[in-house]
Amino acid sequence: MKIVVAYKWTSDPEEATVGADGVVNWSRARPGISTYDPVAIEVARGLAAATSAELIGVTVGAKGVGTPLAAKAALSRGLDRAVIVEDDSLKGAGQAELAAVVAAVVRRIGDVDLVITGDSSVDVAAKMVPTVLAGELGWPAVAEVTDVTGQPGALRVGRAVPGGAQVLEISGPAVLATSADATTPHVPGMKDLLAAGKKPVEHVDLAALDVPASSAVMTITGRARPARKERKHQLLDTSDPAEAAAELVKALREVGAL
């Protein structure tokens, strides 16, 4: 049995800056494993251990996603090996394109029973890569997954839905997107990092993959920094909390917020 975890190596837009022209500057942002992907790896590790499955990490992206440091960071979280597509033509690739490349990697690995992903990536946060990936593979997708047990062919999947939760049974291969709070991932220790250095990493050429051509061509023709409401930025003196509270209430009454 093989379980794939699709993870992303990227940066948090919190650390990016935006020019007046809307161009995003990432130079001060430090890339890492996307915030929620360790949750996916942890959930997958649990299932892999229970079913004696091989756990394979897959990432695709522009140059940098497959450096030894990046691969080790992913492998140290409990993957058995990694398959990486690193190609600058994927810089700024859309969700559909990334999903199609991941699907091609999953097909190439072969005999994969399950793909597990995080909730959303820290940079784009579109929540669409797992669902398009499932469409490409012809597999069902389920999002907001909180736990997975059972065997391939008879998986039991807990998931959150608006207004509650459900337990599902899935009888074939599937793509599961974990919820942000499915589990608390462990922090890899020195031993994990040392072991990660010895795990196999396969780099696959994008050109060697069977990626179906997209019917849509996207061109970015403009960028702008969105207009934001001007804020007052008034810090109230809180040395006397009662006075600060009175001052706040007065100000809120004046602007009609109360």
Add this chain to the structure above:
Amino acid sequence: MRCDWVHGYWVHWQWVRCEKGFGMSVNAWIVVGDQPAIGNLITVARSLGGDGTIAAVVAGPRAVAETVAASGVDRVVWCGTPDGSPAEASAPAVAEAVAADPPRVVLGGRNPGDRVLLGAAAAALHAAVLTGARSVTVGADTVTVVNAVYGDISDETVEISGPVALLLDGGSVPAASGAGVPIEEVTATPYGVKVLETIPSEFEEVDLNAAQRVIGVGRGLKAKEDLSLIEALAAALKAEIACSRPVAEGLNWMGKDRYIGSSGARISPQLYLAVGISGQLQHMVGVTGAETIVAINSDPNAAVFAQTDYGLVGDLYELVAEITSVLK
């Protein structure tokens, strides 16, 4: 034309009915899962212009297809989803229906099930996928989308030649309009996914968008019991209580429909009061439309203060109690 709340903004959709001024027709599909919450999608599809048809494909129960059939769309296809199967199981039928009559634009809401159906349709069409559309303009050969990216820090204008799948806020359940259209039933072998059990949430549902004043609670609150302090303030302010994502997901102190941000609710109240919230991008993007923002945080360097009208540096326990007593 003014349309629903889309991606955190009141948007004047600048739909160009037809760039060249002749009767171009723009066909759109709407994918629908377990809930017919597609009011906004219909508005957007309708505004795309021309005399094109709006078709909806429903993977939820038959009752959902009936609501959609009476909502003003031109065509409804129901996937005949078997009882006990989630909408996701019918993704193959959805993809087939959409691919059989390929649209310029396919629209879906942000519910987990709707996202899966939109992904299946997008894959079948080999379409582009965008999730932050502020406006969509359909031209003769291209579709132009102003798309908010990276937590809405930048708006990209994207020109797409070929089909495009847009993930948008679904909006409310549309009111019935007229007699409705007949329901076409299609079948395709569903995926082997069965619902074994449904567990209702322990929390009451809330519509944060209806509230004029909202208090957002963050991880600065030390214990669930301390919510009583916030409830007292909410009563005095006549405010609804909301939270940051970790308070709902992780701490589990409130329902998921109460967290604000890029993955949660986007609200535009008169007043937003952030209590013990650090002010990270993914949270604050949910309140950019608020008229007045107040923050209480013990850390003078908290990012939240750069995004507020009134900031109070200090202990929330002390300040919240004082504000409550002033209001009383």
